[in-house]
Amino acid sequence: METALQVENLSKSYQRRLRAPGLLGAFKGLFSSAKEEVKAVKDLSFTIRRGEKVGLIGENGAGKSTTLKMLTGILTPTSGKLEVLGRVPWKERQHLALNIGVVFGQRPQLLWDIPVRETFRLLKTMYRVPDEIYQTTYNEAVARLGLEKLLGTPVRQLSLGQRMRCDLAAALLHAPAVVFLDEPTIGLDLSVKEQVREYIADMQERFGTTLLITTHDLKDITETCDRLLLLDKGSLLFDGSIRDFERKYASDRRIVAELHKPVGLEELAGLTKEVTKLGGVLKESEGRRIVVEHKEEGAAPALTQLLLARLPVVDLNLEKTDIETIVTRIYRQTPEKKA
């Protein structure tokens, strides 16, 4: 089957009880029940094919985790259609669970008193993993994620980084067709983050797993995924490849030149004209520093040559707006301005 996930007009709303402030309000709260509706996810639609690696980003409250939970069958949607591997998650949760893996970034394990080794054994029984597959995935996980020393420790006693690695191994033990990762690298040391990302990428390649990662850390996306879904306040703002994303939003590129000595006003005027001709904008020229911004990719070499020819350049830097800045900028915009 080509399609891994199919989502159509998916929505989820909650009822929240309103609470009045203060002691009297709290007492009144014992007897009253004013409610308000919170729309966590609004009319989402997207399709993911087998083998795709998709990143789902959004601020807190954007609806990422809610979406993930509906996809895995934990939550029932308020409206809309949803299919994962041909099954409706909230209706066929148990069956679907056999073919998916889920990693929760910060959530504790259910059986946190038992040693790691026992957890793996239990999961092998639970997912009915055939011995050959288990041998492969188990050995890979232990070797690649450095779990050898942790096997005898109760899950409860592991540090966050160790628990994450075990969680990841656990989710991939049965070589599922689709893996959902909810904030997999949150709170981890940089080195562990790298380890996790590499492991995910490798396993994905080996088994052709479909990946859906929700995260705040954009490096998770840039290093592991090829497609990006951007959620804001429950709605889908962007759905496409990372390149398309950059092209659409990251229009600004900068050339920053440090000079040996400041440039004269006449010189500056002439330079500005030529820069504009090449499709750039002279943004700053303060003392010994010149900043040229340009929108087009291809303008960089010409502009650089121009600056090097005309000015006593000591140091030159080419800067591209990174994804993090782009995303931040998107969130700061008012709703009407968003594309």
Place this chain on the structure above:
Amino acid sequence: MRATLELYWQAFSAALQAKFEYRVDFFLGVVTSCMLQSAALAFLFVVFHQTPALGGWSPEQVVLLFGVAATTLGVSELFFNHIWMVPYYVVMGELDRLLTYPVRSLPFLLVTRPELHAFGNLTMGLALSIGALYKLQAPWFAWVLLPMLVLCGGIVYTGALVIFGSLSFKFLGPTAMHLMIPHSLLQATRYPLGIYPGWFQYSLMILVPYGAFNYLPAGFLLGKALSPWLMLAAPTAAVVFLFAAQKTWDWGLSKYESTGS
């Protein structure tokens, strides 16, 4: 089916083994549960210091009721105690992990957190029941009936806990306070139901039928002119509650909101 039971057994024994690692807690658990049972027995002592019988039941007969209730509690605490964590899990959104497993959520959840208190309750409960039956020179089939009653009792009591626990999905609260209702009702059946007002008696025999595995069978066994058909009450109640518990749980899950977004 067999694979599923194997899974439950594996999960249960792994969890139990882990609990045994905490030796201090184990001994403490056994000791304190025995102390709690003894506290109730002390009250019995005080009562029977003032009167020879309670509602037509002699001290040994009441001790039998105590024993069956205690053993039932022990069975539930040993195998199905995880239910007590449900209100906390619901508020904190920690059922997510459970729902990603390819298992029936309710039974798998129940067996994965044995309570060490169980050993104290089981020990005292069995000691009291066996001691009472022996002293009362009960007929032979009483001994066969006892395990059946305790097992059915465990299911009915756990079922009641699940039904009340499922309310957590709709009415959030961080403590398992509402689970104290079925618990307290179980403790109430340690005394002959005849002493309670009529409506309460019927509640304990029909609505929350603890009487089905305790008071009624004991009444028959001790020759209190009750029909032998009442023996069927316990297994019937167990089946009904098994069904009701699962249904209530399913309803609860459909209302599960989890946390975060």
Place this chain on the structure above:
Amino acid sequence: MRDLQPQLTPLESLRSYTSLFLRSAKAGFAYQASTFTEILTAAFIYAVPMLVWRQVYAQDPTGMPLSKEHMFPYLLLACCVNYSLSMGVEFRLGNRIRSGLIATDLLKPVDFQVSQGVICISDSVFHALLGLSVFFCGFLFLGPAVFPASASSFLMFLASFALAFLIQYGICFIFVQGAFYTYSGYGIFAARGALHQTFSGLSAPLAFYPPFLKSAGDWLPFQHAIHTPVSIYMGWAEGAQALHLLGQQAIWAVGLYFLGKLLLVGSLKQLEVQGG
């Protein structure tokens, strides 16, 4: 650690204790359902011994140490007092100890033992208000028998109740420290509950107790939480006798306070050992 705590003026202390009181009172109302079920459960637990005694008196009211007219008011008052002394200290403190959050509590510039006690006062006030409604229900069933024996009895009862609170808090504070030493602190606190149930006189006045049980109880503070204040209320102990009882309560209250303080030092050492 404690040497570095800044000292607060008495007024500042009072203000912070008051805000603590209000905050915890507010938290108590946060969950509708659990308040109602708590009341319901308490009703069950208190009703059972009463129904047992009702049965006993129905069978043969003669030869009992107390007449029916005195027994049931006693039981009712005992339940009201017991309920008013309910403290969520195990739940709160136990969780904080187990999670390690206790460390931040200890760094605050207020005395730990006292501030926890203040939170318990708000627990008590909350439960006492509910207990009053039970009292009124009792009045409907039992009539004027539920009123105090005399004005002076009532005043001494109030003093006795305050001391009973201190004793109950003192006991709870000691037992809750079990959470420092065990993984699941529930065990030790349940033991406290068992002892309280047995010796406090909640289910029956001490006059009903078999001799050995009574003598054992006399060595313990539990009876001074329930039996003593209610006896004073009912006028069973008057004048000098009552004062004598109040004195005993006071001694227990002070002793338990210092014992708790002492044990806390040891427990904190345990915490530093486990730390990390």
